[in-house]
Amino acid sequence: VNNPVNNEIKLSIVGHPNVGKSTIFNVITNSQRSIVSDIPGTTRDSIDTNISYQNKTIKFIDTAGLRKRGQIEKGIEKYSTIRTLKSLENSDVSLLILSAEKLITSQDLHISGFIKDLFRPCVIVLNKIDLIDPEILQNIKTEIKDKFKHIPDVPIIFTSAINKKNIDKIIPIAIDVYNNSIKKISQKELNQCFLDAITKKQPDSKGNKRPEIHSIKQYKIGPPGFKFESTNYDSIHFSYKRYLENCIRKSFDFSGCPINLRFVKKVH
């Protein structure tokens, strides 16, 4: 994570039981162009699975549970918070699988909370669309967007794993999100975006403590973070921070990526 090695992208597949994680994983890894290899993962009982896609290695993190088949294994395969957290932590991009049949359960909310807290770049896969009326897809999309406000432009892919519908879109979109997450914006472009933003709208004053933001720097990638040097940065309102984030997102494609904004004291 945070350190691209050999064009390798680590993906985790998360979601509560029965949404279709194993089916999706099988369709992806059984497709013609992929070469599959299993390698011991980072924890004692985990297996990672590599596929090659174009010139990249896609490493699915902790796929032991996804490969398990049969009744006995199904019985003991439990939803494990710790396991989910571990694979999220070890991945560059998470695929959050939801089922269109049973939308946004409390477990989905937990998992999306982890994704948020861990600042994971993310792709949402809404599976089992064969079970619902296509007319309600738009409503579902709105509902998901509402739950993922911290990533305003998170990609949502509608799939039917049993019909193999749209499964081939998952990896290319995950790669796009990964590329967004390691994108480094030039200082020149960043300055331009920042100047436009503060020219259009200044932060509100709190009494006589008027915040003034002097500069912007991208201080990290994977996922991206931006640092603003400011005076009276304590009094910059949340809504202004969100405004700045939106300006950044409008200028540069960070879809699927959380963005970290830090406001620091201006050094003279």
Ligand SMILES: Nc1nc2c(ncn2[C@@H]2O[C@H](COP(=O)(O)OP(=O)(O)O)[C@@H](O)[C@H]2O)c(=O)[nH]1
């Ligand atoms: N109707 C429908 N059923 C699906 C789809 N994907 C998976 N399933 C079924 O949902 C059940 C759970 O799938 P599985 O991949 O084991 O889910 P997991 O627990 O998330 O790994 C199985 O009976 C699958 O055949 C889909 O797109 N549509």
Ligand SMILES: [Mg+2]
């Ligand atoms: Mg499974």
